[in-house]
Amino acid sequence: MSYNTNNQSNVLAVMRSKIPLSASGIPRDMTLSEFSAYWLQYLTPDLKAATRYSYQSAFANHINRVFTSMKLSDISSEDVQLFILSLVEGIELPKPLSPKTIRNIHGVLHKCLQTAYELKIIDENPAKHNALPKLMKPELIPMNNEQVIAFLSAIAEHPLEAIYKLALFTGMRISELIGLTWDCFNFDEGSIRIYRQLSYDKFKRAYTFATVKNDKPRIIYPAKAVIKMMKRLHDDEPNNSFVFCGLGDSPYLTYSMVRRPFEKIMKQIGMPEFRFHDLRHTYAVISIKAGVDLKTLSAAMGHHSVAFTLDTYAFALTDMKLESAKRMQSFLNEQKIKV
Numbered sequence: 001m002s003y004n005t006n007n008q009s010n011v012l013a014v015m016r017s018k019i020p021l022s023a024s025g026i027p028r029d030m031t032l033s034e035f036s037a038y039w040l041q042y043l044t045p046d047l048k049a050a051t052r053y054s055y056q057s058a059f060a061n062h063i064n065r066v067f068t069s070m071k072l073s074d075i076s077s078e079d080v081q082l083f084i085l086s087l088v089e090g091i092e093l094p095k096p097l098s099p100k101t102i103r104n105i106h107g108v109l110h111k112c113l114q115t116a117y118e119l120k121i122i123d124e125n126p127a128k129h130n131a132l133p134k135l136m137k138p139e140l141i142p143m144n145n146e147q148v149i150a151f152l153s154a155i156a157e158h159p160l161e162a163i164y165k166l167a168l169f170t171g172m173r174i175s176e177l178i179g180l181t182w183d184c185f186n187f188d189e190g191s192i193r194i195y196r197q198l199s200y201d202k203f204k205r206a207y208t209f210a211t212v213k214n215d216k217p218r219i220i221y222p223a224k225a226v227i228k229m230m231k232r233l234h235d236d237e238p239n240n241s242f243v244f245c246g247l248g249d250s251p252y253l254t255y256s257m258v259r260r261p262f263e264k265i266m267k268q269i270g271m272p273e274f275r276f277h278d279l280r281h282t283y284a285v286i287s288i289k290a291g292v293d294l295k296t297l298s299a300a301m302g303h304h305s306v307a308f309t310l311d312t313y314a315f316a317l318t319d320m321k322l323e324s325a326k327r328m329q330s331f332l333n334e335q336k337i338k339v
Contacts, residue, residue, distance in 0.1 A: 026121050032067045032075060032112075033059075035121070039112050048210055053203035058108040062087065072116050077126040080109065088133055099133035106132060140315070141274060142282040150269045160261055162233050163244050163253070167276070169226045171283030171301050174276055175199045178253045179209060180243040182234060190227045193219050194302065198252060207254065214304040284309075288316045 026035070036059050040052065047055070066083050067075060084106060090096035097105075110127040117125045143151060148168070155161045163177055172194065179198030186193070195217035201208045211217075233243070242252045250257075259276050266274045280301070287297050298309040310317075332339065 026119060028073055028121055029071050030121070031069055031071055033064045033069070035072055035116055036063070036112050039115055043115055049201050049203050049208070050199060050210070053201070054104070055108050058105045062105050063109055065092075072113075072122050075113070075122075075126050077129060080106075080127045081130050083109075084130055084132065099135050103132055103135065106130065140281045140312070141278055142285040142316075143271075143274070143278075147269075147271065148282070148286075151265075151271075154265050154269050158261070158265070160244075160253075160258065162229060163258065164262065164279070165229065166222075166226065167279040168283060170220055170222050171280045171287075172220075173197065173213065173280065173302075174255060174258060176212060176302075178207075178242075178244060178255070178258065181241055182243060184243075185230060185234070187227060187231050187234070190224060191219050191221050192230075193217070200255065207252065212302060214302060216302050216304070218299060218302050220300050281313075284313050285316045288313060289320060 026038070030038075040047075040055060040059075044052070044055075063083075066086065067079075070079070084102060087093070087097045087102045087105065106127065110125065113122065113125045113127045116122050151168070152165070155164050158164070166172065167174070167177055170192070175197035176194050179196055180192075180194075184193045184195070185191075194212060196209050197212050198207050199210050200206075201210075230243070237245070244253045246252045246254065247257055262276050263272075266272060284297060284301060287300075288294075292300075294309050295306050298306045301309065303309045303312075331337075
């Protein structure tokens with residue numbers, strides 16, 4: 001196949017007219033503020049809208065506030081470290097930022113400067129080796145068996161009973177649940193295909209479909225009772241596009257439509273601190289105690305790695321080990337075996 005070299009040069013010329021600077025033409029005296037705007041507009045085409053908005057906020061509210069007119073080549077590792085410490089102490093801020101927020105802001109800065117390094121605009125990434133505040137692991141509070149029974153009793157006949165049960169017995173995220181459409185279900189196979197989520201886009205101020213977290217679509221196989229429940233719901237409302245319809249004119253449920261009634265229910269049964277997301281943790285712990293292996297569980301929950309699943313639910317494995325030790329001791333006692 002032959003190519004028209006004139007057409008090729010014309011295409012490149014058109015693109016150069018659209019993009020003000022080519023990679024090789026970015027001046028080394030560009031400020032961080034200037035480069036970050038260029039980076040976000042032209043060098044991050046795959047960012048989701050919500051992620052792009054969070055990056056823009058990180059620069060507008062924090063990074064550019066400190067590195068306003070500093071040239072890329074003048075920013076040192078010490079400067080970045082001092083910036084991090086200023087966020088920890090809350091310098092010129094209403095209050096100190098949380099370790100998670102600081103790590104997120106640093107992550108944005110690191111990615112931006114790493115691109116500048118890869119384009120040979122700077123000789124090294126000054127955000128590569130910084131000391132960051134340690135994250136405090138949030139306490140996971142899955143339900144125990146008695147609490148699960150109390151919860152199921154409390155949601156019986158509730159308008160949102162089905163979505164609450166589906167959350168508890170599949171571990172799906174709230175954005176995945178409200179984004180479910182009936183094409184996701186294969187009732188003959190007994191499976192649910194989770195390939196997108198309905199999430200709130202702060203930039204557009206609207207709910208939009210997006211790919212699932214970690215960009216890992218998955219197929220899950222819930223218990224038969226769960227599939228039967230969803231089949232009954234489908235048969236009752238066969239013409240709906242969304243599985244869970246919203247209130248009023250909304251064709252879908254929103255976060256608040258799901259969470260507010262849930263919080264009220266949890267207060268009624270004496271668990272006011274229990275969050276909707278803790279249903280996901282409860283599913284994971286129930287699965288582990290039922291003997292589901294970590295690789296299968298990790299895939300079902302859409303985690304980015306089995307290591308993450310192990311790290312998150314190690315406490316449940318400890319309980320299983322203790323229970324295993326008790327069973328072994330019972331066996332030794334029954335067999336009158338002395339060790």
